[in-house]
Amino acid sequence: MVLTRSKKRVAKSQTPPLKRAEKPQALALKRKAEKPQALALKKGGAKSQKTPPLKKQKKEVVVEEDPSEDDDEEVSDDAAASTDVESDDGEEEGLGSSGFFSDDDGEENDDDGEELLGDDFLEGSGDEEEHSDSGSGSDSDSDEGDIEKESKLIDEEEAKEEEDAKAELLDFNKEAGDDAFRLPTEEELEEEARGPPDLPLLQSRIKEIVRALSNFSVLRPNGASRKDCVEQLKSDIASYYGYNSFLIGALFELFPPVELMELVEAFEKQRPTSIRTNTLKTRRRDLADVLLNRGVNLDPLSKWSKVGLVVYDSQVPIGATPEYLSGFYMLQGASSFLPVMALAPQENERIVDVAAAPGGKTTYVAALMKNTGLIFANEMKVPRLKSLTANLHRMGVTNTIVCNYDGRELPKVLGEKSVDRVLLDAPCSGTGVISKDESVKVSKSLEEIKKFAHLQKQLLLAAIDMVDATSKTGGFIVYSTCSLMVAENEAVIDYALKKRSVQLVKTGLDFGQDGFVRFREHRFHPSLNKTKRFYPHVHNMDGFFVAKLKKMSNMKQASEDDDEALGTVDEADVPSDDDEAEAMEEMEKPKKTKESKEGLAKSKESKKGKKSKSKKGEDPPKIKKQRKNRTEMRMEISQAREEKRKAMREKSKEKQ
């Protein structure tokens, strides 16, 4: 240790004499920084005066080479030296200024500093100063005494300052916490309410409360409960961004505060404009070339879409180019691609689009089907029919029938079990597209959400009834909304699962967040995690919800549906992941054979999850089924949960 120290100190030891010359400058600089260091330098200076001229020369030589390093070392050494001076008498450990002078004698410094003073020139100045016994120069003695006292004083002051600084830091947190976290009192709120809202104040308060909530146990403001903070935050966000209290409360239930801020910020900005190539008339590459020639700045949308393009900016109005008018593309938000991709219509199928205007999704469906098959495009509101018809014609779609019905009447008109797939992009509160329509912020209330949810449930049941479960290639219903509310999304699907014999299957969209299986006091069917949610602040598209249902049987069953839906979850999960067509065929065959068997036998279900499609004398077996299946259902749910828990435990064990 000492050896190395001495080696290191070679350079340092030779700094002091030069420092003498630099001292005034150095001192001047460092006085501002720290007094003790300057004093230490002085000490060093005093020391160096003592050293014989020979040594000085040596030191000077070395010093010239590395002045900068020495400066740094000197500073740090001095600082250390000052502390050493206080704490240790005669001990030089670490970077005491003694190091400068005692390289060669590092070993002896610790104990023999005093004794060797007369003999060794390189001894630590710190030691010499401390022990005014050493007398190599009378002048320096008296100086040292004064200097020593001064240095002690300064060191004490410095220590005090450090403590004060630390205390200040702590206090600062508390004080700043008090000032910003301290929730405004009633009087302050009244004052604020009197004048126009003070936006910077609101914004800073919002940020502070969000910060506090993220680590509430540590950063909580004095005497404020979490509830008070949350209430204050809600009212602040509402007045800063212009929301009504219901909507902010609803969003609060969905997201933690930090994510909520991101979401609200995302709603303030527009999502990027995107267009969809009409594959009936052109290809994406060709369209991109033509548009680039016109001066439109665009890129492919994402890797999950082969027909989407995102437009950054454009010299010509993107909705009025000759290509647009010729039907080569459609202006469509990226989130609107998703339900059609989930629907995956095949050629020669019968499709119904229950709420079709303005026709973006309908034209996409037609393009995927290559103008074969048949689409019923229904729209309830008459003014929107024109744009629907115009878009269909513009894009060159010929396989569509446009009608004007209330979606709930459609099964009566078109017939039940008459189509292969249904797309239901339900009318909703629009809380996911606030960036397009700011009025949603203030116009929605709990009553409206409930009304929408009621309408959506009816529409979904009607849609399910239209589908033919025995269709060879189809039997799917896609339900989508542009809303974030659980009441309009997961709750509606859960209701449908109970009321009809349908099952959730994977949407086929491999990105996006899974839907909620439970939310506050609601407990939904466990397969709800197959639905998908999309958020503006995560996926950079409008808020959206997509769910894909498969109709298992054509019977309208009431309470049995729970059992059978649940029963087939396990079995149908596996095939639903495969190709839909193949799975359909496989499932159809065993179903049909069982149908005949059970129809003949008129027996109750013998196996879990095989649906009896017997249509004769069903009541007694049904009731028995219900009783049996309820307990079975509970067991299945609990089994599923147990398995999940086990899986979680194993995962956590593996991680450990």
Added chain:
Amino acid sequence: MRPLDENETTVVFEKIFKFVGNNLKNIVENPSHEGPEPEAGRYCFRLQRNRVFYVSESLVKRATNISRKNLVSLGTCIGKYTHAGSFHLTIMSLNLLAANAKHKVWLKPTSEMSFLYGNHVLKGGLGRITDSIVPGDGVVVFSMSDVPLGFGIAAKSTQDCRKLDPNGIVVLHQADIGEYLRDEDEL
């Protein structure tokens, strides 16, 4: 929705004949792949609310359940009857006409936008023109990249066009795709 009667059929066919000539046979007998049956069906014309539609038979069959009040559109609308009783082809028939057009005109890029605003085609904007155009013929207007832009009636024969001064009208405008934006309500 009902099929066209004799008079109506003749009127419609006459109008289309101006544009497509003998290709009318193609139009009528085109095998259609619409509808859920994998075999091709045929197309037919139907009248619904003063609009004439060119639809595949399989669509027609399935549209019969929809009541008259609620049926809005079937397949492709090709034109409509005015209150006075005359029949006009609308822009929505462009795809059908363009595929079978006998007389075509190609516009220079500079005069595309002018035509899309509803102006007539001037000699100065003419890029190419098919031969043997007689005044009164139906002409389909294309852009130089073969994108159909609309249609109209020829004002001069091909020979006369060559002698015309640059501001002379060559094709009288009847319909163009700009109407999708300008006249959406009329469609």
